[in-house]
Amino acid sequence: MxxxxxxxxxxxxxxxxxxxxxxxxxxxxxxxxxxxxxxxxxxxxxxxxxxxxxxxxxxxxxxxxxxxxxxxxxxxxxxxxxxxxAEPQVTRMSTEFVEQVAFAFFSEDEIRKSPFSFLLKPIQELVVRLISEDCRKMRPDIP
Incomplete structure (x- = not known):
């Protein structure tokens, strides 16, 4: 080439x-x-x-x-x-960012004070999984 x-x-x-x-x-x-x-x-x-x-x-x-x-x-x-x-930036974006982006819109401190705080981790995992699954359905030409 x-x-x-x-x-x-x-x-x-x-x-x-x-x-x-x-x-x-x-x-x-x-x-x-x-x-x-x-x-x-x-x-x-x-x-x-x-x-x-x-x-x-x-x-x-x-x-x-x-x-x-x-x-x-x-x-x-x-x-x-x-x-x-951009290896360090890509690594950080594909781990820290992906796992935290949905929750950047919520106050974890407020959630932790709630009687339902025990649900925080399972909800985080569910949201990340749903977003990941939905992203797989995107057209293959979208980077």
Missing amino acids: ASLNDKHFESLKKAFEKDNFIVKNFKEQFPGFKYVTPKGYMEYEGKAGLLAEHKTAKNAITGEPKRVYYVEGTNYQMGFLLGLM
């Missing part, structure tokens, strides 16, 4: 720079990693993945630079590339 050519890579890099982003060089972070190209971007099955961080904009909670990802390919290839570039 053809990889991202130098001209295309440079045009993407310039587009990010125009929006005040710096394209991250994965050669520094993952020396010798088989998915890192000589130019420093990720590549899987001939499809490219780039990560760029904003020069000034920061996440209000973590203080880390705002990030943008560029991925090419099928849903699987894009997911693979995103997983390579």
